[in-house]
Amino acid sequence: MIKWKSRFNNIKGWLYLLPAILFLGFFMVYPLIDVFVYSFEEGYNSASQTYFGTGTYNYSYVLHDPYFLQALKNTFLLVVITVPLSTGIALLISVGLNSIKPLRNLLQTVYFLPYVTNTLAVGLVFMILFKKTAYSDGLVNLLIQWFGGESVDFIDGPYWAKMFVLCLYTIWVVMPFKILILTSALASVNQDYYKAARVDGTSKFRTFMRITLPMISPMLFYLVITGFIGAFKAYSDAVALFGTNLNAAGMNTIVGYVYDMLYGDSGGYPSYASAAAIILFAIVLTITCINLLISRKNVHY
Amino acid sequence: MKVVLRNLTKKFPSRDKKNKTDVVAVSNFDFEIPDGKLIGLLGPSGCGKSTTLNLISGLEKPTEGQVFFGEDDVTNLPPEHRGIGLVFQNYALYPHLTVRQNILFPLENLKGKDKLSKEEMLEKATEAAKLVQIDELMERKPGELSGGQQQRVAIARALVKRPKVLLLDEPLSNLDARLRLQTREEIKRIQKETGITTIFVTHDQEEAMSISDMIVVMKDGMVQQIGRPQEVYDNPANLFVAKFLGTPPVNIFQGQVKDGQLVLGEDAVLPVKGAPDGPVLAGIRPEGFLLRKSGAFRCQLSSVEVMGRDISVVASNKAAMSPMIRAIIGSENLAEVSVDASQVSFDLKPSKVFLFDKRTEERLHFNTK
Numbered sequence: 138m139i140k141w142k143s144r145f146n147n148i149k150g151w152l153y154l155l156p157a158i159l160f161l162g163f164f165m166v167y168p169l170i171d172v173f174v175y176s177f178e179e180g181y182n183s184a185s186q187t188y189f190g191t192g193t194y195n196y197s198y199v200l201h202d203p204y205f206l207q208a209l210k211n212t213f214l215l216v217v218i219t220v221p222l223s224t225g226i227a228l229l230i231s232v233g234l235n236s237i238k239p240l241r242n243l244l245q246t247v248y249f250l251p252y253v254t255n256t257l258a259v260g261l262v263f264m265i266l267f268k269k270t271a272y273s274d275g276l277v278n279l280l281i282q283w284f285g286g287e288s289v290d291f292i293d294g295p296y297w298a299k300m301f302v303l304c305l306y307t308i309w310v311v312m313p314f315k316i317l318i319l320t321s322a323l324a325s326v327n328q329d330y331y332k333a334a335r336v337d338g339t340s341k342f343r344t345f346m347r348i349t350l351p352m353i354s355p356m357l358f359y360l361v362i363t364g365f366i367g368a369f370k371a372y373s374d375a376v377a378l379f380g381t382n383l384n385a386a387g388m389n390t391i392v393g394y395v396y397d398m399l400y401g402d403s404g405g406y407p408s409y410a411s412a413a414a415i416i417l418f419a420i421v422l423t424i425t426c427i428n429l430l431i432s433r434k435n436v437h438y
Numbered sequence: 439m440k441v442v443l444r445n446l447t448k449k450f451p452s453r454d455k456k457n458k459t460d461v462v463a464v465s466n467f468d469f470e471i472p473d474g475k476l477i478g479l480l481g482p483s484g485c486g487k488s489t490t491l492n493l494i495s496g497l498e499k500p501t502e503g504q505v506f507f508g509e510d511d512v513t514n515l516p517p518e519h520r521g522i523g524l525v526f527q528n529y530a531l532y533p534h535l536t537v538r539q540n541i542l543f544p545l546e547n548l549k550g551k552d553k554l555s556k557e558e559m560l561e562k563a564t565e566a567a568k569l570v571q572i573d574e575l576m577e578r579k580p581g582e583l584s585g586g587q588q589q590r591v592a593i594a595r596a597l598v599k600r601p602k603v604l605l606l607d608e609p610l611s612n613l614d615a616r617l618r619l620q621t622r623e624e625i626k627r628i629q630k631e632t633g634i635t636t637i638f639v640t641h642d643q644e645e646a647m648s649i650s651d652m653i654v655v656m657k658d659g660m661v662q663q664i665g666r667p668q669e670v671y672d673n674p675a676n677l678f679v680a681k682f683l684g685t686p687p688v689n690i691f692q693g694q695v696k697d698g699q700l701v702l703g704e705d706a707v708l709p710v711k712g713a714p715d716g717p718v719l720a721g722i723r724p725e726g727f728l729l730r731k732s733g734a735f736r737c738q739l740s741s742v743e744v745m746g747r748d749i750s751v752v753a754s755n756k757a758a759m760s761p762m763i764r765a766i767i768g769s770e771n772l773a774e775v776s777v778d779a780s781q782v783s784f785d786l787k788p789s790k791v792f793l794f795d796k797r798t799e800e801r802l803h804f805n806t807k
């Protein structure tokens with residue numbers, strides 16, 4: 138009787154989950170398996186649904202394609218630079234916001250504004266700031282010249298300049314969300330901990346390292362994981378700054394490469410696109426697993 | 439270390455947009471806490487107990503007045519230099535650190551000539567843990583401890599630096615009834631053993647009465663009365679104090695003083711020489727009633743509750759401010775009341791009857807002879 142009842146409860150649980158599982162299965166798991174299969178089918182043609190044979194040729198092609206290698210390098214640079222920097226700066230700003238009283242609400246709104254602004258609109262603003270045209274060198278270059286430096290073409294110029302703008306732009310775009318999360322995490326730390334620490338004569342720095350950071354570590358960890366994933370999937374930011382022909386600009390990302398392989402001017406190669414997508418999937422999975430392992434020791438729930 | 443509070447006043451700016459007058463959390467607190475005593479700071483929620491404690495700890499700056507530790511004026515000294523230990527209602531143990539690390543935390547902050555070696559720190563931590571009997575739990579995290587154990591850890595952490603003054607803000611209110619009883623004995627024991635001047639905040643009068651050497655009763659930021667628990671109970675300074683102390687609470691009546699007699703309803707119940715004629719409020723402690731067949735004070739009997747050692751007679755009277763009054767009487771008098779009777783009569787013990795001015799609610803003294 139009891140056994141039957143618990144089994145019924147079990148079935149009921151699964152029934153509740155069914156819609157979500159169906160949905161996820163149909164739109165996530167099935168396509169993923171499909172892409173996985175495509176990536177091993179040589180010369181797959183989506184119109185005629187035919188292919189020559191199976192093997193690892195697609196991977197070999199993609200991994201030897203200079204455009205892909207460029208995209209891989211760009212993506213890694215973007216991840217390595219923007220994730221720590223944006224999280225760190227967001228933490229600094231949040232701590233600052235949390236420790237001031239007057240104007241806090243106003244400043245919080247100001248810092249959150251970029252979040253509700255369209256990516257392409259922000260891209261436009263960055264163009265005005267950085268782009269060299271026939272008429273003007275852009276605002277930033279004016280400043281550089283003001284201080285006696287050489288003007289640089291940030292949009293069509295040397296690689297480091299373009300990378301700099303892309304990173305700056307990415308940090309700028311992801312910052313508001315991180316600040317929002319971190320300010321609320323900081324505000325939710327019980328003030329009694331700080332009172333106890335003060336009475337014990339704990340220095341500001343030690344209080345931050347030994348109390349504040351562990352207290353907000355779950356949120357920080359969440360931001361780092363989603364930050365990594367988001368940066369690995371970056372694409373629209375590069376488009377907003379450098380236009381759709383990213384390969385020519387040498388600023389493509391992995392997702393951009395996948396898109397180009399499917400629909401770009403040189404596109405129509407779903408097999409290559411699938412192989413690149415699977416490689417990206419593997420990278421993100423690996424990094425996330427490493428993150429989770431590290432977090433076991435350092436995140437306190 | 440004795441602690442002296444001189445005219446201590448704390449005002450907070452009003453948060454109410456319409457009413458701009460400051461909130462006076464503590465008003466003119468003047469008190470000398472003798473060395474090595476346990477003081478109970480008692481009052482209803484919002485009366486300024488925590489604020490007083492924060493003023494002593496230095497977490498808040500007084501608007502006016504001074505705080506002395508011994509002979510030293512510490513009014514402008516930051517909390518870390520005052521040599522105090524603080525225990526919070528919710529313990530405020532760092533959840534990501536073990537019990538040992540929590541207790542070590544204050545020691546690790548010591549700098550310069552006070553700096554301790556690793557061994558000295560561990561020794562002190564163990565000593566503090568032994569004092570509160572948690573030395574078996576040193577490797578656990580606070581989340582793996584019961585409320586009472588967490589409270590002990592918090593006390594150990596507050597004591598590990600050997601503070602001159604120990605401050606406890608409602609340390610028992612998160613514990614269940616049984617643990618509360620146990621832990622308050624524990625606090626008393628620890629205080630006796632260490633001899634540290636201790637200030638204990640609570641809104642529970644029984645708690646304060648049972649363990650304090652002295653209690654301070656507060657209301658709306660103002661000190662109402664200071665004294666030994668029994669003294670304050672036997673001799674309340676005003677209606678508020680009389681009502682606040684004692685379970686079951688004191689019974690309050692509307693009365694008259696006429697020709698040196700206290701009159702409740704139609705009954706002249708007690709000679710009260712020296713009290714001015716006119717309307718008064720009379721408070722009678724539950725243990726102030728004596729069952730007498732021919733007693734002067736007649737009430738309508740409602741029920742009799744037998745509680746073993748005592749019996750509790752529940753009755754009503756037109757003059758009473760509450761619908762029911764309660765008298766506690768030794769159970770040997772049980773024969774004196776017949777349960778089916780509708781009336782019951784009492785004589786009153788003069789020392790358990792208090793008169794208060796009807797307007798100011800201050801105590802009116804009278805002569806019992």
Ligand SMILES: Nc1ncnc2c1ncn2[C@@H]1O[C@H](COP(=O)(O)OP(=O)(O)O)[C@@H](O)[C@H]1O
Nearest residue numbers: 450451461463482483484485486487488489490
């Ligand atoms: N930081 C503050 N700002 C404004 N008002 C406060 C502040 N802290 C306490 N108060 C006010 O002071 C009064 C006393 O508070 P408190 O000392 O916490 O009372 P208790 O601890 O006795 O419950 C309350 O009316 C409370 O609202």
Ligand SMILES: [Mg+2]
Nearest residue numbers: 484487488489
């Ligand atoms: Mg309080």
